[in-house]
Amino acid sequence: MDSSSSFKTLSYDDARGVYNLIGAGQDTQAFYEDVATGKVIAHGDFASAESVFEFGCGTGRFGRMLLAEHLPETATYRGVDLSTTMIELAKNKVAEFGGRAEIALSEGGPPSYEPRAAFDRFVSNYVFDLLSEADIAAVISEAHRMLRSGGLLCLSSLSSGHGLISNAVISVWSFLHYLNPRLVAGCRPIEILPFLNDELWEVHYHEAVTPFGLPSEVVVAERL
Ligand SMILES: C[S@@+](CC[C@H](N)C(=O)[O-])C[C@H]1O[C@@H](n2cnc3c(N)ncnc32)[C@H](O)[C@@H]1O
Numbered sequence: 001m002d003s004s005s006s007f008k009t010l011s012y013d014d015a016r017g018v019y020n021l022i023g024a025g026q027d028t029q030a031f032y033e034d035v036a037t038g039k040v041i042a043h044g045d046f047a048s049a050e051s052v053f054e055f056g057c058g059t060g061r062f063g064r065m066l067l068a069e070h071l072p073e074t075a076t077y078r079g080v081d082l083s084t085t086m087i088e089l090a091k092n093k094v095a096e097f098g099g100r101a102e103i104a105l106s107e108g109g110p111p112s113y114e115p116r117a118a119f120d121r122f123v124s125n126y127v128f129d130l131l132s133e134a135d136i137a138a139v140i141s142e143a144h145r146m147l148r149s150g151g152l153l154c155l156s157s158l159s160s161g162h163g164l165i166s167n168a169v170i171s172v173w174s175f176l177h178y179l180n181p182r183l184v185a186g187c188r189p190i191e192i193l194p195f196l197n198d199e200l201w202e203v204h205y206h207e208a209v210t211p212f213g214l215p216s217e218v219v220v221a222e223r224l
Contacts, residue, residue: 007177009132010186012082012108018185019058019083026058026086029126035211036156037062037125039218043205044121044154046070053119053146054079055111055139056127060090060103067097077101078119082108110138111146120151126216129158129187140195147223153201159217160189162208169213192219200224 010018019026046052046066057063057079067077077100081087087105094101122143128136143153161167176183196203201221208217 007174007188008181009130009135009188010181014182015108015130015186016082016084018182019081020085022185023083023085024059024089027061030061032211032214032216033126033156035209036216036218039205039207039209040123040125040154040156040220041065041070043218043220044123044152046075046121047072049121050075051119052077052121052123053111053114055122055124055143056130057081057090057103058086058125060086060093062123062125063090063101063103064093064097067094067101075100078104078114080104080106080111082106110135110142112142114142114146116145117148119146120148121154122147122151123154125156126158126187128155128192129190130185136190136195144200144223149223151223152204153196153219153221153223155192155219156216157192158187158189159191159208159215161210161215163210165213166210166215170215173214189215192217196221 047070049071052066054063058081060079063077063079079090084105087103090103094103161170170189173184174188177188193206202224203219203221205220208215
């Protein structure tokens with residue numbers, strides 16, 4: 001389907017091991033991730049959201065930011081992650097928001113256990129680039145089921161390069177992934193758009209960004 005097909009992805013157990021080890025260190029990636037996640041916030045219309053789901057919530061930094069600065073005071077947030085370390089960090093990070101915020105441990109598979117049409121935003125930042133192609137497709141299918149009509153799918157991920165410097169940087173990154181995916185925390189470049197069926201999703205926003213030469217893409221698509 002895309003250039004990600006040649007990469008071997010981590011098993012759920014291996015991904016859990018990596019992120020249990022990295023824990024709070026994940027937030028040091030903010031120096032480049034915040035450029036893409038800032039665009040997710042700018043184009044995800046969170047000011048009108050009522051219920052947000054985040055797949056792979058990490059330390060809860062993004063969820064906390066949404067609750068503190070971008071969501072209406074009545075809006076709720078639910079984040080899931082497969083790492084027990086991340087879950088503990090995320091619970092602490094959003095504790096001050098009481099019943100508005102829920103954090104739950106997942107076993108790593110697509111969120112088929114979540115209710116239908118219960119959310120109006122489905123967010124996932126820098127998680128799809130860890131998943132197999134089959135899981136990316138399955139998570140997007142679950143997102144369609146979980147979102148109400150008109151809800152927004154808000155994604156950011158590592159992507160292939162779009163220029164001399166980012167092509168060079170991502171080639172080195174991809175080589176490290178080839179040697180051992182753990183060297184780059186399991187993440188490899190992917191393209192999101194080929195996974196979005198245009199009969200089910202209308203892409204509102206798509207942009208490639210390359211902070212520090214690291215290529216990422218941002219997609220916001222409406223559930224039809
Ligand atoms: C690169 S980190 C990104 C964390 C956070 N979204 C952020 O942007 O800071 C990837 C996160 O996805 C989680 N993760 C990886 N594979 C997952 C899966 N199959 N299901 C749920 N979470 C997963 C990891 O535990 C980790 O917290």
